[in-house]
Amino acid sequence: MIAPSAKPDFRVEKIAAPLRQSVTESIRYAIALGRFTAGERLTERELCEMTGVSRTLVREALRQLESEGLIEVVPNRGPSVARLSAEQAEGVYQVRAELEGLACQLFAQFADNDQRAALHEAFRKLKRSFKDTDPLARLRAKNHFYDCLVDGTGNQALGDTLRLLNARIMLLRATSLRAPGRSAVSMAELSAMMEALDAKDGKKARALAEHHVHNAAKAAIELLYTQPEPAPAKPKRAAKQAAAARA
Known part of the structure; x- marks a missing residue:
């Protein structure tokens, strides 16, 4: 993971051309530098906030990164960072x-x-x-x-x-x-x-x-x-049920 003191900025300059390429590059760098780890789910909302661009541009970037093998799309789960053995x-x-x-x-x-x-x-x-x-x-x-x-x-x-x-x-x-x-x-x-x-x-x-x-x-x-294999994240519904059982 990136040291908190480093704080790399992944926001995309709106004047950059072509913009889609800049968005793809920003997410690519974020993955490479550990902003997102192997197996971690990528949400459009978080990526929009990180890059400062629209969901449409983020979706286009994700399709490109999937073709590069950097992310994988799992049915009923969405995109996540691919694991490189x-x-x-x-x-x-x-x-x-x-x-x-x-x-x-x-x-x-x-x-x-x-x-x-x-x-x-x-x-x-x-x-x-x-x-x-x-x-x-x-x-x-x-x-x-x-x-x-x-x-x-x-x-x-x-x-x-x-x-x-x-x-x-x-x-x-x-x-x-x-x-x-x-x-x-x-x-x-x-x-x-x-x-x-x-x-x-x-x-x-x-x-x-x-x-x-x-x-x-x-x-x-x-x-x-x-690198230890991270434990798979529980679905939100299962996590809520587990929390209720412990209460």
Whole structure:
């Protein structure tokens, strides 16, 4: 769960365009950062209050998140946060290591000066974000860094494939960063990767990227294995009957 002092703001700017995409992103971040936990039921009212938008936009966002596998809709219960098992996480990380390793290799070979400058600026923002107490700022900065990396590969298919996994990658990225000491190690790994990219050493950059993902996988999966399974919530009627019986 998010530390109370952090208080990330998931409200959506009304000027953002397209608005539906911004609402979906806000709920996606809220799930990734533990605002809603695995198995927790998502109510339209709470999501409307959190994002500051209409039920129609929230419903559209929920349909998109269901297609991404981040939520599941149970008959007679409604949408809830999907559970990602350690085995599923391992599968995502295996694919992510290959894709991000390839992204680094291609970036080293093909990125132009503007794309390299954009990646450096994103990396500077990422380093600054790690000094921030807001986990949302850190996660946004990390995602932006990888967006810039993929933009410099010149490979649209690679970017499209990573976007298909984006929701689960982001969830796992937030999980790994919660591991004690992982943030500092992560930045050191990325710094080494940046040096290889600057040297245009694609082979080394790929190996460092894969090493970074493997370490992130270890941190996240250890947390997933140790997370206790929450007790299923009782239906409201059953809870009222139980309370009446105890009275």
